[in-house]
Amino acid sequence: MNYTSEERPVIQVNTLGGFSLTLGEKNMGDNDNRSRKAWSLLCFLIMNRKKELGIGDLFAAIWPDESQDNPYGALKTLVFRVRKMLEAAGFPAQELLVNRHGTYAWSSESLGCRVDAERFEELCHLVLDPGRPMAGVYAEAMEAVALYRGYFLPKSGDESWVIPISAYYHSLYQKVVCRTATYLTGEKRYEETVDLCRRAADIDPYDEHFYYHLIYASFLEGRQEEALKLYNETTEMFYRDKLITPSESFKELYRVISSRERPALAQLDQIQRELGEAISGQDGAYLCEYAVFKRLFQIEQRGVERSGDSIYLCLLTVSDRQGRMLRPEIQSRAMERLKQSVKCSLRSSDAFSRYSVSQYIILLPTTTYENGERVVRRILGNFNRNYVRKDVAINYSLSPILPG
Secondary structure (H helix, E strand, O other), X not given: OOXXXXXXXXXXXXXXXXXXXXXXXXXXXXXXXXXXXXXXHHHHHHHOOOOOOOHHXXXXXXXXXXXXXXXXXXXXXXXXXXXXXXXXXXXXHHHHEEEEOOEEEEOOOOOEEEEHHHHHHHHHHHHOOOOOOHHHHHHHHHHXXXXXXXXXXXXXXXXXOHHHHHHHHHHXXXXXXXXXXXXXXXXXXXXXXXXXXXXXXXXXXXXXXHHHHHHHHHHHOOOHHHHHHHHHHHHHXXXXXXXXXXXXXXXXHHHHHOOOOOOOOOOHHHHHHHHHHOOOOOOOOEEOOHHHHHHHHHHHHHHHHHHOOXXXXXXXXXXXXXXXXXXXXXXXXXXXXXXXXXXXXXXXXXXXXXXXXOEEEEEEXXXXXXXXXXXXXXXXXXXXXXXXXXOEEXXXXXXXXXXX
C-alpha cells in the first residue's frame, strides 16, 4: 500500500534501556531468548538506514572477530531469521528488510521510523548549546532525561559497533543531567535536583557527579543528616564495589555539608557539647574524612613552622605481594582489617583518614623516624594477627611534615 509522507504509519524504535519496535498494537522486543546476533543486525540496519552499507560493513559489525567460509551465506541466514522475527510479531518483514544493490537495508518507504536515540541526541545538542540559557531549554532537558531509560542496547553492550555509540549517548546524558542539576540548584529547586539525580543514579550507580549534586541539594534543602549519611554510604560504595577513589572535589564536599549554621549567641557549655559530637562513641584513633584530615594537617604544619617539632605523615598501602591491586572483595576486607588495626594501635588523640581505595594516611606526632617505625610495626603486627591471608601485603612510607 502506498502512503503520503503525512499518512505513513510510524514504527517507534526504542534503543535506550532496551530494544523494542512498536507499530500500533504490534510490538516486539529483545526480552526473549532469540539470537543476540539477529537483534544486533536488526538494530544496526535501523540505526544506519540512511547510509549505503555494503556486505563487508554488515559482516564487520556482526562478526568482527570471526571468519566465515561463506560470509554472504551466513549473513543471508541471519537476515532470514530477522525476517521471521518480524513476521511473527506482525510486521511487514519483506517491506522493511530489503535486498538493495547486492546488500541488505532497512527501508522506510512504506512505514516511517522514529528512533528514541536520535530524538535524544537532538535534544541534548539543544540543551548543551552554550549559547542557549538553561531556562529556555529546560523542557527539552527534561524530555531528554525521560527518553534515556538506560544504556543503548544493554543486551548487546559487548558488540563492537554498540560500545562507542553507547558511550557517546551516556556521555550526553551525564552532561545534560549535570547541567540541569546545576540550574535547578541555582534556582533553589532542591527537591527537583534530588529527584533528577536519584533517577540518574539508578541508571548509573557509580557516577560521582550525580551523587555530588544529590548530596549537595539534600544539604541545601536542610536535610544535613541525610546528606552526611548518603556521603558516607557513597564513598564506601565506591571503595568497596568498584575500587574507585573519590575526586578531590567530592572529598571537599564533606567539609561543606558538615558545617552548621551557628546561633548569634551561644553558651560555652553548649559549644563544647557540639564540638564533641563528631567523635563521641569512637574508640581508638580518630578516623575522619579526608577533608577534615587535610585541615588537621594544615594546623600541624603551622605548628611545625613555629615550634620546630617533628611530626610525621605515614602512608599505608594495601596490595598483593607483587605490589598489584587486589580483587575487590579481598581489597575491601583487607582495608577494613587495616582500619581496625590502626584504630587499636594508636592513641585516641591521633588522627587518620582513608586517602584512596587502597591507602590510609596517618598523622604521627612522634619526634623521630625510628619512633614512627615502631608505631607502624605495631600496626602491622596487629594486622597480621587478625588477618591470615598470605597474599596481602602492607607497604608503608614515613615522611616528616615540612613547614609550609
